[in-house]
Amino acid sequence: MLIHPEHLAKQRGAWSLGAEVEVPAMRACSPITGFTLFIAEKPKAAKAIATALFGKPLECRRQGVPYWVAYDSGRLCIVASAAGHLFSLASLTNEYPIFEYEWVVRWKVERGSRHLRKFYSLLEWLSKFEPKNVINACDFDVEGSVIGYNVIRFILKRRDYFRMKFSSLTEDELARSYRNLLPPDANMVEAGLCRHELDWIWGINASRLLMDVYREALGRRRVLSLGRVQTPTLVEAINRFVADVVEVAEPKYTVSALLKREDASETFSGVHENSPFEYKHEASVAKSMILEAGVGIVKRVHIEKGERPPPPPFNLSDLQGEAYRLYGFSPYKTQKLAEKLYLEGLISYPRTESQRYPPDFPHAKVLERLKLLDYASEVGYVFKVNPGLKPREGKKMDPAHPAIYPTGKRPGRLSEDEKKVYDLVVRRYLASFMDPARITRLKALIAFKGQHVIAEGLNVEWRGWTRFYPLDIAERTIPLLREGDRVSVVKVIVREHWEKKKSRHTRASLLQWMESNSIGTESTRAPIIETLFSRGYLKEEKGGIRPTKTGLVVCDIASKYFSALTDASLTREFEEMLRRVRMGLERREDVLERAKNTVRALVEEAKSRFEDIKSTILLYEKTSAAKRCLVCELPATHGLCHIHEKALESLVESLNNLIRRTNLSREGLLSRIARNRKHGKAVREVATLILKGLIRLE
Ligand SMILES: [Zn+2]
Structure with missing residues (x-):
């Protein structure tokens, strides 16, 4: 649905342009009744929006908080911003279970959020001039919808507004979005409110109860938390840790032979077909039999051609995975870097699940711009191998945003880490248009009397996309063998290695676990993992994540007494409900009602076992x-x-x-x-x- 405020106002007959609003000769920072107010999520985004839409807006400040003023065909437009959430939920009672709450001004209840006061008061001041039209120009996702919605209902005290939908802070996209303003995004707002309330109800009840028992047990206060998404994630990290540290590795024995064709001098290697052996003596027997035979005959040769297609363009978790693989960046760090690049207008909105682009996406335009940056040869290659500019896309979709892409804007000064993430996004985008790498595998079976040795080679015939994207396919060369060739043994060795099945989580693998279990969202997963670290529940060391003593107590208590909290399938069920709220298929009230019932049961269970929880804490904290x-x-x-x-x-x-x-x-x-x-x-x-x-x- 496309509505422009002007059209809508005309339909209503409410807005006669030019008559009410007089353009003053001097550009000033004061609003005039009847202006249009844009609310962006952050000042940086506000600036990008104002500049993209109005060329050279006037930058004004009130108590140090910037806002931008401009005229659009004679109408005064002001672009101001929030600074993330200006409101948060707070309880109205202290009785368990706590189900009464309201949205309150965040800086009044949350430590470390005093700076939000000035943003609040700027918006409050602007509201006095009675904006005619209000546009929620926060990032287009459930968080952005809630941030803007709360400003509009609590500070501006109104219900009607327009929504801007954009995936990057570039001129084209913002201008297009402004021309095609959407009506209020009611379902996204509902889904966002629902997620906040759900997590709040869950977290406050379980966390407060836990902190109360703690204080009772130890006589001092300690900030602890349990959460709907947080706790199953903690339990998973700890379960993996325990599985890792208690695992006994298994011995395996590989019999490998250094070989050469009888008529040649170059050597190559092969392994016994039964490798790895489970028993050392079996491996030793195989070794001596090969040595005894001395010469083998090539029985079968199998040549297989294969392709490795380019990967789909990035969604956030794929980007986080690759930045970890290549640079060791934590998912949280990658997310922050990507958000910075987005605010600079260099890449599109990173918090997306999508691996696809809309069919009318202007790839040619983006590629032409990238050509002017440092990617001329890569872009040239794309045009050569894929003139139709059809990217290879993945399966995952996201209704709000396409897969991450570079906008083609020239980067200004970037830090080394920002450069790495930026370059990775560009290369991944370009790779998705490129041709597959082509490989040939050669597999030969060589019989040394009854013992079979297999020699395998892998040649990369054509590098394709891997020429431009950081991925190495390991090659292994063996000579071209034909059936009947005679091969002699140079050396045979038995290599022992111990195999272990489990390994600890890293931040990146924990994030993947959350994703594959559908818990949390693109934007919340990495921050939730960080919370587990900042609460002092987990530590990361060389072998992976390990829990602290506090982490172990909390996990122990949660598993025993808050079973509903550790159940990933329940969390997943609620995620599905949230998704349905976003689609308009389920009502927020119904989801919250179910949540309250679950939490009520959880609190009752835990309350009745208050003493048991207390002794668990004492057991850990006061062990002689x-x-x-x-x-x-x-x-x-x-x-x-x-x-x-x-x-x-x-x-x-x-x-x-x-x-x-x-x-x-x-x-x-x-x-x-x-x-x-x-x-x-x-x-x-x-x-x-x-x-x-x-x-x-x-
Ligand atoms: Zn021990």
Whole structure:
């Protein structure tokens, strides 16, 4: 639906242009009754909007907060901004469960948000001049809708407004969006309000209860939190940590042979077809049989041509994954960098799930602009291999925004990290138009009497998109072999390696887990992960994420007494409801009613077990030295905490099997395990205790 304020006003007969509003000779910072007010999400966006729409707007300030004034065909337009959320939810009672709340001015209730007062008072001052039209020009997603909506209803005290929809802060896009103003985005507002209220109800009740028990137990206050999305994520991180540290790795034996064709001198390698072997002695037998045969015959050769197509353009989580892979950036850091680039007008809105572009997307225009930057040869390649400019898109869609793309605006000064993310976005966008990489695999089966060795080669015949995007396909060369060729053995070795199945989460893999379990949104996932770190629940070290003692207590309590909170499937169910609210298929009130019932049950359950929760806290926080784990500071039952207990169990379970597979004595094996970092940390620690005689195995 396309409505311009002018058309709408004309339809209503309410706005006769020029008669009411007189253009003053001097440009001034004071509004005139009847002006049009734009509300942007942040000052930087406000400036971009004002500049894009009005060329050279007058920059004004009130109490240091900037706003922009301009005339559009004789009408006064003012572009002002919020600074993110100016309002937040606060409780009206202290009785559990807390279901009574209202939106309040954020700087009055939240520490560290005093600076918002000036933004509030600017908007309040502007509202006194009675704007004729109001345009919510915040970022087009549920957050932006709520930010603008709250300003409009609470400060401007009105209901009617227009919505601007744009995916990048570029001139074209903003101008197009201004020409095609939308009616209020009621469903997005409802979905946004619903998410805030839902998370608030959940978080406040569980967190306050937890903090109350904490204070009761320890006599001091401590800021702790539980949350609808936060807690299942914490539990997942901790479960993965425990699974990692208690895992006993398994030995595997690869028999590899250095070979050469009898009529040539260059060598190549192959591996025994049964590799990896589970038992060392089996591998040794295979080795000696190959050596004994000495010469093998090529039995089969298989050549396979394949393609590796370019990846689809970025959505936020793909960008976060790649920035982690290439530069080790945390998802949160990448998100912040991308948001900065968006505010600079260099890339489109990054908080998107989409891997697609609308069919009428002006790729040619973007590419022409990129050509003028440092990407001339890449763009030239795109035009050559894909003159129709059809990108290879992914499956994921987002109703609000397309996949991330560079706008083609020339970057100003960027930090090194900003440059990396910017360049990655550009290359990914360009790669999506490029041709696949072509590879050839050659696989030969060589028989040394009864033993089969397989030699595999991989050649990249054509690099395609990988020429321009940071991805290396590892090549392996072997000579061209034909059936019947004779191959002789140069050397055979048995390589032992220990294989482990579980690994800890990193910030990036935790984000992926959230995404694949559909919990949280593009914009909230990375900040929620950061919250778990800033609350002191998790730490990141070389091997991945590990929980702190506080993290373990909170997880333990949440799993035992707030089971509804740790249940990822319940969280997912509510995410689905939120999605339906956004589509207009479900009512906010109904979702909140369900949430209240869930939370009510949760609070009742936890309240009835107040004493149990208290003793869990005391157990962790006030354990006497005698009752601590032999290895760590956690409470123990029989000398070991629950984690080391589990590690001991899995070690005992696999010990005999490992002795058979490795041909080692028990002591020999244990001391190998204690030193080999392939095993879970807790397993190594327990092995050390056994060797020292501090734990006896029955
Ligand atoms: Zn322990």
